[in-house]
Amino acid sequence: xxxxxxxxxxxxxxxxxxxxxxxxxxxxxxxxxxxxxxxxxxxxxxxxxxxxxxxxxxxxxxxxxxxxxxxxxxxxxxxxxxxxxxxxxxxxxxxxxxxxxxxxxxxxxxxxxxxxxxxxxxxxxxxxxxxxxxxxxxxxxxxxxxxxxxxxxxxxxxxxxxxxxxxxxxxxxxxxxxxxxxxxxxxxxxxxxxxxxxxxxxxxxxxxxxxxxxxxxxxxxxxxxxxxxxxxxxxxxxxxxxxxxxxxxxxxxxxxxxxxxxxxxxxxxxxxxxxxxxxxxxxxxxxxxxxxxxxxxxxxxxxxxxxxxxxxxxxxxxxxxxxxxxxxxxxxxxxxxxxxxxxxxxxxxxxxxxxxxxxxxxxxxxxxxxxxxxxxxxxxxxxxxxxxxxxxxxxxxxxxxxxxxxxxxxxxxxxxxxxxxxxxxxxxxxxxxxxxxxxxxxxxxxxxxxxxxxxxxxxxxxxxxxxxxxxxxxxxxxxxxxxxxxxxxxxxxxxxxxxxxxxxxxxxxxxx
Amino acid sequence: xxxxxxxxxxxxxxxxxxxxxxxxxxxxxxxxxxxxxxxxxxxxxxxxxxxxxxxxxxxxxxxxxxxxxxxxxxxxxxxxxxxxxxxxxx
Numbered sequence: 001x002x003x004x005x006x007x008x009x010x011x012x013x014x015x016x017x018x019x020x021x022x023x024x025x026x027x028x029x030x031x032x033x034x035x036x037x038x039x040x041x042x043x044x045x046x047x048x049x050x051x052x053x054x055x056x057x058x059x060x061x062x063x064x065x066x067x068x069x070x071x072x073x074x075x076x077x078x079x080x081x082x083x084x085x086x087x088x089x090x091x092x093x094x095x096x097x098x099x100x101x102x103x104x105x106x107x108x109x110x111x112x113x114x115x116x117x118x119x120x121x122x123x124x125x126x127x128x129x130x131x132x133x134x135x136x137x138x139x140x141x142x143x144x145x146x147x148x149x150x151x152x153x154x155x156x157x158x159x160x161x162x163x164x165x166x167x168x169x170x171x172x173x174x175x176x177x178x179x180x181x182x183x184x185x186x187x188x189x190x191x192x193x194x195x196x197x198x199x200x201x202x203x204x205x206x207x208x209x210x211x212x213x214x215x216x217x218x219x220x221x222x223x224x225x226x227x228x229x230x231x232x233x234x235x236x237x238x239x240x241x242x243x244x245x246x247x248x249x250x251x252x253x254x255x256x257x258x259x260x261x262x263x264x265x266x267x268x269x270x271x272x273x274x275x276x277x278x279x280x281x282x283x284x285x286x287x288x289x290x291x292x293x294x295x296x297x298x299x300x301x302x303x304x305x306x307x308x309x310x311x312x313x314x315x316x317x318x319x320x321x322x323x324x325x326x327x328x329x330x331x332x333x334x335x336x337x338x339x340x341x342x343x344x345x346x347x348x349x350x351x352x353x354x355x356x357x358x359x360x361x362x363x364x365x366x367x368x369x370x371x372x373x374x375x376x377x378x379x380x381x382x383x384x385x386x387x388x389x390x391x392x393x394x395x396x397x398x399x400x401x402x403x404x405x406x407x408x409x410x411x412x413x414x415x416x417x418x419x420x421x422x423x424x425x426x427x428x429x430x431x432x433x434x435x436x437x438x439x440x441x442x443x444x445x446x447x448x449x450x451x452x453x454x455x456x457x458x459x460x461x462x463x464x465x466x467x468x469x470x471x472x473x474x475x476x477x478x479x480x481x482x483x484x485x486x487x488x489x490x491x492x493x494x495x496x497x498x499x500x501x502x503x504x505x506x507x508x509x510x511x512x
Numbered sequence: 513x514x515x516x517x518x519x520x521x522x523x524x525x526x527x528x529x530x531x532x533x534x535x536x537x538x539x540x541x542x543x544x545x546x547x548x549x550x551x552x553x554x555x556x557x558x559x560x561x562x563x564x565x566x567x568x569x570x571x572x573x574x575x576x577x578x579x580x581x582x583x584x585x586x587x588x589x590x591x592x593x594x595x596x597x598x599x600x601x602x
């Protein structure tokens with residue numbers, strides 16, 4: 001009888017804390033090993049291979065194991081708990097769907113449509129990054145996923161910009177800046193919702209109260225992209241299909257409708273999976289109806305020639321036999337779009353597992369305890385701590401929504417003890433989460449765009465490995481991210497936008 | 513509140529040390545306990561609530577208080593507890 005009771009008690013209790021030789025700080029070892037590996041691999045050696053980073057994270061997780069005091073099983077269970085968090089699954093879903101959608105748009109000559117539009121309107125390569133920033137910001141605000149925007153724009157707008165003579169690093173950074181803007185401002189963005197709910201504020205009020213920060217940063221960012229665009233040159237592109245005249249095709253712009261379908265359905269409150277699926281269907285129908293791509297460009301089964309059954313099915317538009325030098329594979333835009341993200345998905349799941357180890361091992365708490373007790377002693381210092389603490393946590397937990405959830409209770413407590421109101425706390429939390437998730441070279445948003453870019457070497461004939469932008473070189477140019485952080489540092493220092501609880505009470509969140 | 517006013521709310525620079533008039537009622541979170549009295553920090557201004565029994569349980573709760581006195585040079589004052597707003601603490 002007693003044994004049954006104790007078993008029940010165990011099941012109902014919180015997950016076990018992890019104890020490490022070396023104290024709470026040792027729980028940061030798995031992530032620290034990974035960050036050191038990432039810096040060595042991509043920063044020092046310039047190797048951008050995501051699968052290499054996966055091995056780095058695995059090595060980090062194994063290294064941490066040897067420092068565990070007591071049961072190693074708890075450590076192993078924590079890895080499972082971390083990997084099965086809903087936010088991780090949300091990011092995975094966003095990447096897979098956005099990857100498929102973006103690749104179908106690309107197969108449907110959307111790039112060529114953009115080249116045509118730029119040619120007709122006279123937008124040259126030097127202004128292209130600034131324009132891309134605005135368009136990416138609009139898409140991200142409409143669909144609410146910065147990751148999806150980074151993937152879609154890198155797949156379709158990035159190659160068009162390179163052809164028009166835009167600087168690749170600046171252009172990639174402009175796309176990421178647009179994603180930051182949307183993640184920060186969109187009412188349907190995960191990070192917006194988390195920021196409002198955790199700070200006990202209504203979503204509508206949170207969004208309208210953050211315009212005063214977001215628009216200031218965006219104006220500076222736009223100007224910076226114009227100036228940088230004029231001073232940073234493009235790269236020489238040679239090979240088949242690189243002549244602008246050959247590339248321009250007005251019909252490709254039909255995919256503005258495909259994107260419109262995603263934006264409208266998302267704004268209507270449909271789930272992002274549903275919204276993107278509708279956009280995907282629209283894009284496929286448009287491709288086939290207007291002859292922009294064949295069905296086999298979208299999905300194709302390349303069967304081995306010796307299979308007799310396959311040779312009887314070649315009348316199907318999606319089946320063909322492999323040539324003599326060709327291997328039997330599945331291909332097409334749907335396939336490439338989804339498969340391109342597999343390494344990143346595995347990496348991300350492992351990173352959130354390592355972050356969970358740090359949370360249960362107390363490393364995270366130790367850092368925040370230090371900040372609360374010794375740094376946050378006045379309202380100005382508290383707001384600066386909230387800005388920098390959010391930045392720090394985003395550097396450690398690279399899916400920005402997961403980072404935001406982890407730090408949200410501390411932001412509530414820190415800000416609440418100085419009676420900063422819910423809107424102000426939600427804004428500090430979300431702006432810095434949105435920004436830093438696309439600035440750190442190992443951030444999920446940046447890696448999502450990078451994943452899409454590496455898959456261009458498969459799908460765009462003239463796009464070579466040497467044109468892929470190294471994530472480590474991008475961070476200085478994510479201007480909207482930097483300006484957003486700067487606006488909040490300024491706001492904390494000067495009191496710009498500061499509101500206390502008694503100034504204006506946030507309406508209660510409508511809990512579902 | 514209209515949409516425009518919710519966009520414009522907070523535009524401007526707010527002081528680190530807000531001031532209060534005696535008799536004014538304010539809603540705030542209780543920040544901590546000092547010398548046996550609950551203390552509310554609103555920015556770098558302080559309101560103490562002497563005479564509250566067991567002030568520790570009030571920490572992080574949302575309360576309404578009536579300001580009794582407030583000194584604008586030291587940015588501190590005192591008030592009395594009017595009510596605890598249930599369910600909306602930190």
